Amino acid sequence: MxxxxxxxxxxxxxxxxxxxxxxxxxxxxxxxxxxxxxxxxxxxxxxxxxxxxxxxxxxxxxxxxxxxxxxxxxxxxxxxxxxxxxxxxxxxxxxxxxxxxxxxxxxxxxxxxxxxxxxxxxxxxSDRHYGLHAGALSVDGRAALVTADSGVGKSTFTAWGLFNGADFAGEDAMMRHIDDPEGRFWGYPRCAYLDPALIKSRPELADAPTAPVPARDKSRVEWPASFESRLRPAARPRALLVLTRSHETVRPLGVAAALDLCRDDFAAGKDDLAVRERAESDLRSLLSDMTILQFGLSTDLDTNFERLAAVLHG
Structure with a gap:
C-alpha cells in the first residue's frame, strides 16, 4: 500500500x-x-x-x-x-x-x-462548504462561472473555451470552501463529460482516454498532456454566466435573481437553517462583486466564445 x-x-x-x-x-x-x-x-x-x-x-x-x-x-x-x-x-x-x-x-x-x-x-x-452546478473558465486571466440547466450546453461551452485557448477549471461541479478568503471556486479540470460526436471531431483528442456513460449521451474524456498548462484547480470569477437557449442576447441579472437560480445547489444537503444562511450569505457577497449575465447561446460555438471574451474584457 x-x-x-x-x-x-x-x-x-x-x-x-x-x-x-x-x-x-x-x-x-x-x-x-x-x-x-x-x-x-x-x-x-x-x-x-x-x-x-x-x-x-x-x-x-x-x-x-x-x-x-x-x-x-x-x-x-x-x-x-x-x-x-x-x-x-x-x-x-x-x-x-x-x-x-x-x-x-x-x-x-x-x-x-x-x-x-x-x-x-x-x-x-458540510457546514463550511457548498457546491454549484457550474463550470469555470478563464480568458486572459479573467474568469467566469458558467451555469445552466442540464442539456443547455454548459459542458460544450466550457470545453470549447479550452479548445480556443482559455484556461479550464471544470464543467459540471464547482465547490466553494467558505473559509478560503480568496473567493475561489474549486473544480475538477482533469476530465469532462461531452457529446461523443464533439470528442470525435477534435483531432487533439484522438488518443485521449474516453469512456461512454451508460444510459447517457455523453462520454468521459481525460484531457491529454497538451492541455495540461491550461487546466486550473480553481477560478476566482469576475462574472457569472447563466446560459440559455431561449434567446441569443446577453442580458443583465440581479444578485437576487442569481441566488434564486442557484438556491437548489448551495442549499442541497443543508438541513440546518443557519448553515443554509451561511452559504447564501457567502455566495451573495461573492456575487455582489461579479457581473451577472443571462447569456443566450448562438448555434455557432466560435461566436459564443468571442462573446464570452468580450464580456470578460469589455
Whole structure:
C-alpha cells in the first residue's frame, strides 16, 4: 500500500491505495503534492481520507442512484454499483472505496459514480462548504462561472473555451470552501463529460482516454498532456454566466435573481437553517462583486466564445 497526498476539488486528500490500483489514483487525482504543501495559504483546506481496496466480483457495474436514499441525513452514505462501492462517513471526512478488479480500467465506476460523487456528497453535507452546478473558465486571466440547466450546453461551452485557448477549471461541479478568503471556486479540470460526436471531431483528442456513460449521451474524456498548462484547480470569477437557449442576447441579472437560480445547489444537503444562511450569505457577497449575465447561446460555438471574451474584457 502507498499513501500520498493530493488536491481534489480544493480538498487536501490523503490517499491510500494498493500498488495494483495505483494507476487509478494517478488518472483520477493527478500528480501528488507534498504533505503540508498548503502551509503558505491563508486557509487550511479540509483533509479527506480516501482509501482503496480491491476485491473480485463477477457482477457487471450498473449506474447507482444519483443520490442514494437518505444521503443528506445518514451517518454513513453508500454508493454501490453492484461491482464496486464507496462508503462515505461525512463526520469523519472519510471515503472508503472497495473496487472490483474488473473495474480497474473503468473510469465511469471509480470516477463519475464513486469518487467524484463522494466528494460532492461531502461538500453538500458540510457546514463550511457548498457546491454549484457550474463550470469555470478563464480568458486572459479573467474568469467566469458558467451555469445552466442540464442539456443547455454548459459542458460544450466550457470545453470549447479550452479548445480556443482559455484556461479550464471544470464543467459540471464547482465547490466553494467558505473559509478560503480568496473567493475561489474549486473544480475538477482533469476530465469532462461531452457529446461523443464533439470528442470525435477534435483531432487533439484522438488518443485521449474516453469512456461512454451508460444510459447517457455523453462520454468521459481525460484531457491529454497538451492541455495540461491550461487546466486550473480553481477560478476566482469576475462574472457569472447563466446560459440559455431561449434567446441569443446577453442580458443583465440581479444578485437576487442569481441566488434564486442557484438556491437548489448551495442549499442541497443543508438541513440546518443557519448553515443554509451561511452559504447564501457567502455566495451573495461573492456575487455582489461579479457581473451577472443571462447569456443566450448562438448555434455557432466560435461566436459564443468571442462573446464570452468580450464580456470578460469589455
Amino acid at each position: 502507498r499513501e500520498e497526498f493530493y488536491e481534489f476539488y480544493g480538498y487536501r486528500v490523503a490517499c491510500t491505495v494498493p500498488e495494483e490500483a495505483a494507476s487509478v489514483a494517478d488518472r483520477l487525482l493527478g500528480a501528488s503534492v507534498l504533505p503540508g504543501g498548503d502551509a503558505g495559504q491563508a486557509w487550511t483546506p479540509q483533509t479527506v481520507h480516501l482509501s482503496f481496496e480491491l476485491t473480485d466480483t463477477d457482477r457487471e457495474p450498473v449506474p447507482p442512484p444519483y443520490f442514494p436514499e437518505h444521503w443528506d441525513t445518514s451517518d454513513v452514505v453508500v454508493l454501490d454499483t453492484g461491482s464496486s462501492r464507496a462508503v462515505i462517513t461525512p463526520a469523519r471526512w472519510t471515503v472508503r472505496v472497495t473496487l472490483a478488479r474488473s473495474d480497474l480500467d473503468n473510469p465511469i465506476v471509480w470516477g463519475r459514480w464513486l469518487v467524484e460523487k463522494a466528494f460532492l456528497v461531502l461538500t453538500l453535507r
